[in-house]
Amino acid sequence: MIHSLFLINHAGDIFLEKHWKSVISRSVCDYFFEAKEKAVEPENVPPVLQTPHHYLISIYRDKLFFLSVVQTEVPPLFVIEFLHRVADTIQDYFGECSESLINDNVVTVYELLEEMLDNGFPLATESNVLKEMIRPPTILRSVVNTLTGSSNVGDTLPTGQLSSIPWRRAGVKYTNNEAYFDVIEEIDAIVDKSGTTVFAEIQGVIEASVRLTGMPDLSMTFMNPSLLDDVSFHPCVRFKRWESERALSFIPPDGNFTLMNYHVSSQNLVTIPVYVKQNICFFETGPCGRLDITIGPKQTMGKTVEALMVTIHMPKAVLSANLTATQGNYSYDFTTKVLVWDIGKLNPQKLPNLRGSLSLQSGAPKPEDNPSLNIDLKIQQVAISGLKVSRLEMNGEKYKPFKGVKYLTKAGNFQVRT
């Protein structure tokens, strides 16, 4: 399966390599660099590449390339999914996934990789199991370690790997037993020039943060489960209960995890919370253009829209922007050609507006296509689809946990074409 892994930074330097079988020379990456060169943008590098003797499957995350070398037929998604799992684990351990952090903790990363794969086949990918074997570094522990000479490697052996519920370890203990669930919905939409919605859908996710003692068995029911069209679950959720009763029944992993992802059925009309009035044009005569954007609330279900932000990928010819915003502030990154307007809270009485002029590279032809606007927003305490958790019950343990459900609506891939 997975033969070797190379971590490559943005600049194209290999800063970590790990081989699960015999060593493969890092020169194999040259094929990758070639493709990277050709693709210009790092996002455009094809995830699957073929070289004379190997196949390279890579992901690009957090400005790092995770490049795996494969020698025989394997489902590419298998590798991709695993690489993302590696990145997730690193993020989980060190807070973020960056070159410097990996370099600082190279031994831990190496130990992790060693545990995650055996001979190229995934062995332990559950972060719970891993954390039992290799403890994530904390400041406190590193201080203690230097004083006492003890190590990060757990001397208890991973029990989770043995049980039929590998995601939870035995003997969890908390003084405060709490279970929090965040229902987060994202609106994916494409709105065209005239303001009509070309495409809109709602994707939801339930994030859980469960700190409960022992082996609790939770079940969660919804007021309106018919809203859920397509779902995917954390392995802990019992499929059968869902099929028969539309209830989520599970023994939760310890800590933070994603309980389920869902898609709201398309029959329900998606409400778009904001409208955008925009006018971007470039003049034929002279190297300049004009920009005028106004955002107003549409259907917000009585809640305020927060963290409103507009991102525009400008055409290459745009040199700079000279704008004024009635609310929030804007920035234009000359190198990446990205204009970001951070608005903040949307005030329905006084609509935020951004207007001004854009200067173009002289001599360059007028860009014929107007850039599209990507909109970010948040609405607290409401799930835009109307999904509601009706109750959460716990069996198997005696104590009474503290339970809470939060709702949040966000803009996912919300794009306004101009």
Added chain:
Amino acid sequence: MLESNKESLKLEAMKRVVGLISKGKNASELFPAVVKNVASKNIELKKLVYVYLVRYAEEQQDLALLSISTFQRALKDPNQFIRGSALRVLSSIRVPIIVPIMMLAIKEAAADLSPYVRKTSAHAIQKLYSLDPEQKEQLIEVIEKLLKDKSTLVAGSVVMAFEEVCPDRIDLIHKNYRKLCNLLVDVEEWGQVVIISMLTRYARTQFTSPWKEVRHCGATFDENNDKAFYDSDSEDKKDTTEAKPYTMDPDHRLLLRNTKPLLQSRNTAVVMCVAQLYWHLAPTQEVNIITKSLVRLLRSHREVQYIVLQNIATMSIQRKGIFEPYMKSFYVRSTDATHIKTLKLEILTNLANEANISTILREFQTYVKSQDKAFAAATIQAIGRCATNITDVTDTCLSGLVLLLSNRDETVVAESVVVIKKLLQTQPTQHSEIIKHMAKLFDNITVSMARASILWLMGEYCDRVPKIAPDVLRKMAKTFTAEEDIVKLQTVNLAAKLYLTNSKQTKLLTQYILNLGKYDQSYDIRDRTRFIRQLIVPNEKSGALNKYARRILLAPKPAPVLESSFKDRDRFQLGTLSHSLNTKAAGYQELSDWPAVAPDQSVRNVEVIEPVQEWAPSVGKTKKSGKPKSADKFYSDDEEEKKEEGSESSKDSSSSSSEESGSESEEESSEESEKTSSDSGKSSSGSEKSSSESESEPKKTKKAPQKKSKPPAAFSDSDENGNGPVAQASSSSAESSSGSETDSEDSDPPATPQKKKKDVKSKPKAEVKSKVEVSLLDLVDFSPAPTNAPPSSVISSSLLSDLEGLSLSNISSTMQVTSPSFGPVKTYELLHHMTGKGLSAKYHFPRQPCLYEPSMVAVQVILTNGSDHSLEEIHIGERSPAGLNIHCFNAIERLEPEASVTVSMGIDFSDSTQAAHFQLCTKEDQFSVSIQPAVGELLMPSSMTEQDYSKEQGKLLGMNETSATITMATANTSRLAISKQSCRCATWERCHPARTPSTGLRGGQSAVELWLLVCLELKESSTAMLTINTEKAVMASMLLRDLKQPLVQA
């Protein structure tokens, strides 16, 4: 620092070393210092040393050996994790010398109590295999053992090992198939992927196609044409009612049912894997359920999107219907990566039909304006494809594309020109305006492909633009030298075409261009010029071609077909690396086509390895037809026997039902009733068997027809029930105490042969029945009327040979030595028709006692006349060695062309495998031929009682005994298979396999006047002891070899 006494210092040093390794720097010179620490107490230090060891052991093999003993000690540790990790590291050290140690460790670990250690051993199998492929056979043994493991932890890893080591040994899966299906949901996600892809392959070889009716009525779903697709729906309905209703194998259904929930997995690889399983295995109408999940994956990471979109693109070509409702999910966002955009575009194009084309085209219009020019160009191509596929919109598209010609971006214009060219070619009649427009544009276009396209258009349709074309040519003549090759070629083409149609105006221009071309740097152009000149300019040298110049150059050309680049990708299994790359990746396993006839289903029944009882599962291959009614009938038939065995049958049913509840929980409650009935059937069959011990021959034959009316399924569920209990029970009927199997062998009661005979007798019958069932399934789908057994002609030939294998044991257990026994007849070539001047001869051993003389072996020779004249006086001439005793066939007077005749002859090989040489003569010619018998062919079956057997065996011990332990393929462990396999090797045939009820297979055998005794003793799982006793040691060893081979192989 590594030498230091302080742990912390050592640890610090090791960390630095690992840091070096991770950077890819060489740290191998530290090897001796590091290896010393392998026995360290500190776990972290130990782990780091392991990391180091695994990395460098290959390079420093000798030193690495120093660490081995530490691991060997750890392998015995009471802590399972220490055992596991020791094996892990031990197997990761790629040092060939320790292969035997690894092998031993793997074997031990595979039997470990801890599933974790067993899992590690499954991983180690792959490592050892890659280190030393020679060990394959032994490793397969271990895999086989591990496959039986019921732990979810092990399942994924062992299937992985299976895929790596012996993916073609499908037979190992049979018995574990249902278990794997049922465990699937609980296996960890990575294992799920591996198991599902393996099961996909498995199912394609084991089940018949669920698409049959769709395929056969002509309107297949992979019809690209949308119209046909929809029309076919109604047709299908009609046809399916007429066509044989297809019934899905319950195992096939089990797989589909158990994988379906995994579509909800959070692991994208699992979802994709299930999707491909459904795509490749599910009936057409059930594939729909995967779309939703696949579309969901599009929300995932970019790389995941890429792979999923690729797969959807392939699917959408064949079945656009299932993705149409999700069309909007494939709308392109400006933030998508280019390869994602192109794939989405591809899918949208595939999905386009009359109904949605306007929406799609509107979407495309936005894309064309995209800043990503590569994407814009791809969009134009997509528009072109839509235009050709959907005739309604061709004009709209064309005018849209013409508008794009005025686009400022060069690549867009160029792409438009190329696409317009292709479109015009499909309907060139009324578009001279566009051609003129393009001619005007010509000056401004610099992209060579576009220029070439315009030139080609001019030339092709020069009669429509008589004035412009020569003008363009004039311009080209000016700039010819500066153009790209492709443009030059088209210029030459244009010149030639104009010369033919309008030579008055263009003669000089053409000459000029041809002259330029003659001295061009590119040989292609020089070549083309020379060719064109000869073709069009008439001179005395130019031959006949000149006349046809016009027809050659101005022939109407077929319009190009604009096709999806994903068109041919469906040759690869979806979701594979090969599919993604569109080339065959190393180690890609071809997905086989559905078999026309489903292979034996009974192989999946789980059975216990006790040969005598094996007949029950093999009989009960069609569990679905287990009908209470018929079972009852059978039951009453055997009433008196039931009484005899009442106590036993109750034992049976209780034990089997308890077994059943464990393994069969998946089955629906509807089967509940069947279960009980089958239990009763089983128990009564058991009783029947034992009762037959005391019964006489005629009774048995009489009973056979009755049995026919009994559905084979009466035994059906015994597979899941595990035969064990039944076996035990019936063997205890034969003996007073049901001791261990191996022991019981020697103390077998004399009645065994008879008993055997009985059950052997019943076996073929029931087998026939069940075979018929299989082929009947299409017709009678579960109908409870197995009484009217159709004639055996229904039975396919392969099944027939199975039957023959059975009847072998049947016959041989009868006392008549002379009875013919059928085995799969192996034919050998005696004379090839090329060497025989048309006469060809083949021979086989009919395995009948020779009519002419008892010491002779009967041989049948088939003579065929392959020549065009008749052959006369075919007879046997000289023979050698001179003393060879041959009973010749009577001379054949005349053999007509294409005719063939079968003659039999007898040859006395005098117990040696020396070939018999003789001459086959016709009137004109003589051909020397030879017949060499396999050792088994020399034998003659004879039957003997158990006592006689052991008596004879007692005489033939010591020097006269040859034995070998063999590992049999799982498929062969059933008694049925043994007889089949052994008669395939042609030896067993003449032996007499008398069997003990629980353990072995024995043959008493005389060749001429010597006894040759063969005994096959099955031990636990798959090993067996094969013993041959005879005075002729050479013969024994040869026979042993011949027998071993088919038994070991599948």
